[in-house]
Amino acid sequence: MTKILVVDDETSIRKFLKVSLEANQFEVHEAQNGQEALQKVIEVKPSLVILDHGLPDMNGIEVLKKLREWSSVPVIFLTVRDADEDKVLALDNGADDYLTKPFSLPELTARIRVALRHSKTEATEPVLSFGKLSLNQATHKVTYANAELKLTSTEYDLLKLLLRSGEKLVPHRMILKEIWGPNSVEHNHYLRVYFGQIRKKLDGASPGAGEIIENESGVGYRLRALP
Amino acid sequence: MTKILVVDDETSIRKFLKVSLEANQFEVHEAQNGQEALQKVIEVKPSLVILDHGLPDMNGIEVLKKLREWSSVPVIFLTVRDADEDKVLALDNGADDYLTKPFSLPELTARIRVALRHSKTEATEPVLSFGKLSLNQATHKVTYANAELKLTSTEYDLLKLLLRSGEKLVPHRMILKEIWGPNSVEHNHYLRVYFGQIRKKLDGASPGAGEIIENESGVGYRLRALP
DNA sequence: CCTCATTTTGACGAAATCTTGATCCTCGAT
DNA sequence: ATCGAGGATCAAGATTTCGTCAAAATGAGG
Numbered sequence A, B: 001m002t003k004i005l006v007v008d009d010e011t012s013i014r015k016f017l018k019v020s021l022e023a024n025q026f027e028v029h030e031a032q033n034g035q036e037a038l039q040k041v042i043e044v045k046p047s048l049v050i051l052d053h054g055l056p057d058m059n060g061i062e063v064l065k066k067l068r069e070w071s072s073v074p075v076i077f078l079t080v081r082d083a084d085e086d087k088v089l090a091l092d093n094g095a096d097d098y099l100t101k102p103f104s105l106p107e108l109t110a111r112i113r114v115a116l117r118h119s120k121t122e123a124t125e126p127v128l129s130f131g132k133l134s135l136n137q138a139t140h141k142v143t144y145a146n147a148e149l150k151l152t153s154t155e156y157d158l159l160k161l162l163l164r165s166g167e168k169l170v171p172h173r174m175i176l177k178e179i180w181g182p183n184s185v186e187h188n189h190y191l192r193v194y195f196g197q198i199r200k201k202l203d204g205a206s207p208g209a210g211e212i213i214e215n216e217s218g219v220g221y222r223l224r225a226l227p
Numbered sequence C: 001c002c003t004c005a006t007t008t009t010g011a012c013g014a015a016a017t018c019t020t021g022a023t024c025c026t027c028g029a030t
Numbered sequence D: 001a002t003c004g005a006g007g008a009t010c011a012a013g014a015t016t017t018c019g020t021c022a023a024a025a026t027g028a029g030g
Helices: A011-022 A034-044 A060-068 A084-092 A105-122 A153-164 A172-180 A188-205 B011-022 B034-044 B060-068 B084-092 B105-118 B153-165 B172-180 B188-205
Strands: A003-007 A027-031 A048-051 A075-079 A097-100 A127-130 A133-136 A141-144 A147-149 A213-216 A220-223 B003-007 B027-031 B048-051 B075-079 B097-100 B127-130 B133-136 B141-144 B147-149 B213-216 B220-223
Touching (some): A003 A011, A060 A075, A060 A084, A075 A084, A105 B084, A153 A220, A188 A213, B027 B034, B048 B105, B075 B084, B084 B097, B133 B153, B153 B172, B153 B220, B172 B220, B188 B213
Parallel strands (some): A003 A048, B048 B075
Antiparallel strands (some): A127 A133, B127 B133, B133 B141
């Protein structure tokens, strides 16, 4: 569940946001002042922070500046102040959005979705691995024990499919449907040929490595942990 | 210079934004309707689009949806409408921000900076390089091992696209839609011709250098580290 | 209108990849 | 021990994708 940290000294506003956001499937954490806010970002690792401008110990901008020294978590300012300088200051210091109270809840949640959408695109782990086998989805390169394999795109897709399932068995028809489409569920022979080629290339990189691909007779294929 | 596309049917607003944004060191382009807007995004390749809600031919949301089918350029809605549903609709369909007229210019420029900061790619690095290959975005000059290449603008854009991706693989259709627009995703042949020309020019600068552009059959192209 | 650089198309051989069939192997059931 | 089903391996042909060259179209500038 996506975690949101709400930072505001007014209890009523915190409670209102907590209830409202939880109704939108977010996990809400709270902080009452700047010090606690910074602390909680470390503890909770929220996906987004909602920050009030006026806090008892330090103002929102100061909190934001401190935060930006080491964190890039999205921050939405939510405050009663509507002065231009405040907005510009907040936005230029790393805030991702700025909303003025009174605000509408639908708008807030929409803007939260925008901020989360932005941060999500940056962080997607492109590497799948199993034992000494590693597949990089960004570069489209596959290595076994650091030796690069030269695979065709179909071979690559097949290996990716197995890697996604870890050591779980993948049934014949599921592989066929996924790679060759629903009209090819019969062509069991493709699998023998292609996995044969992949095994040969694995052996080329490291003799014996081909055995990482295991067949369960009549059922399907899976990856198997090698010693 | 950072390019911004302003889409609005009212000439007065376009002129006002043009003057204001140019004072902030942006290069401003204009479109009066949705059709022209989509066209200009392809031609001009702006770093950001400012979109009005009400356009003569189609409304802003429709333009946004069409745009999002192939482009991830940041979009800021700028409109007289202040209804919640409009905001939520725009934001959830891929808009990055939503401002209601009358707006303050400092706030708009601050929000533009936020949006550009998010799209991070271009804004910062004036020089892209990979191995002995180097491309200067300020001067539009490309060199390999310090020898200058004379490239046409399309060749330059293609090389820039690969350089931005480093050694990541760039799929055919992504290159095509990025350079020639979404109606050309089928014209695979362009890539062969153009990369052929670029390779020849690279070889002219330093024999063998053409091999820095690598093809993954059926998938796409990428840069490859040369010994 | 002409010129020149560039883009778009077409054609064709080369290379890579896919499909198919033949043959041999393994293992459990009879 | 034999048989048969599913699996592995190999290689030839079919097909797709690439790289290359060059001719035709386009279009900006003189």
